Amino acid sequence: MLAESIAAAALICLDPGHGTPPAIGRQREPIGPGSRVTKIKDGGGARGEADAVLAIARRARTLLARRGYRVAMTRTGGTFSGGNIERAQFCNRREAALMLRIHADGSTDPSRRGASTLFPARRTGWTDDVYGPSRRAARVIQRSLVGATGAHDLGLVHRSDLTGFNWADVPVVLVETGFMTNPMEGRLLRTSAYQWRVARGLATGVAAFTSP
Numbered sequence: 281m282l283a284e285s286i287a288a289a290a291l292i293c294l295d296p297g298h299g300t301p302p303a304i305g306r307q308r309e310p311i312g313p314g315s316r317v318t319k320i321k322d323g324g325g326a327r328g329e330a331d332a333v334l335a336i337a338r339r340a341r342t343l344l345a346r347r348g349y350r351v352a353m354t355r356t357g358g359t360f361s362g363g364n365i366e367r368a369q370f371c372n373r374r375e376a377a378l379m380l381r382i383h384a385d386g387s388t389d390p391s392r393r394g395a396s397t398l399f400p401a402r403r404t405g406w407t408d409d410v411y412g413p414s415r416r417a418a419r420v421i422q423r424s425l426v427g428a429t430g431a432h433d434l435g436l437v438h439r440s441d442l443t444g445f446n447w448a449d450v451p452v453v454l455v456e457t458g459f460m461t462n463p464m465e466g467r468l469l470r471t472s473a474y475q476w477r478v479a480r481g482l483a484t485g486v487a488a489f490t491s492p
């Protein structure tokens with residue numbers, strides 16, 4: 281019985297952004313299956329983002345495992361040697377209940393702050409199969425992320441241009457956990473205590489999504 285229930289546990293695929301070696305990050309890839317539109321694999325993200333989102337992902341993994349989920353991570357160390365197609369396919373292969381992409385924002389305007397959650401726009405052949413559950417996941421995760429952190433609520437954003445969304449065959453969202461470039465939020469995002477709060481918000485949201 282125990283072995284069966286473990287095997288049946290939903291798998292959550294955590295995808296901490298960036299950490300791509302520049303030589304790979306500069307390469308281009310089609311933004312969706314069959315698309316002639318290409319984008320670079322990784323522009324590197326905001327300063328400090330790659331480390332902060334990895335730390336958040338590790339904490340989320342701990343909390344999700346404690347709740348009984350199986351967890352896979354696209355990267356567990358400083359680097360990921362692939363593009364966003366590989367990140368999506370990593371989660372597709374594992375038939376994840378959710379691909380949770382973890383990022384932090386950057387802006388030239390240091391006053392910008394707050395958290396938002398991105399989900400795929402509906403496009404036939406690319407995202408129509410995952411649009412509904414992704415939007416639902418975005419709603420509950422944004423709510424719990426804001427609730428756990430007290431971050432300014434920037435709401436939900438649907439995106440048609442994100443490679444990691446368009447190649448996903450599993451429900452997928454991307455959380456922008458805050459602005460690295462805001463003096464206060466950037467400092468918080470670098471602290472273990474706040475990273476735990478973000479992780480708690482994510483884990484609570486995942487639980488609300490997978491057990492409605």
Ligand SMILES: [Zn+2]
Nearest residue numbers: 297325383384
């Ligand atoms: Zn990012």
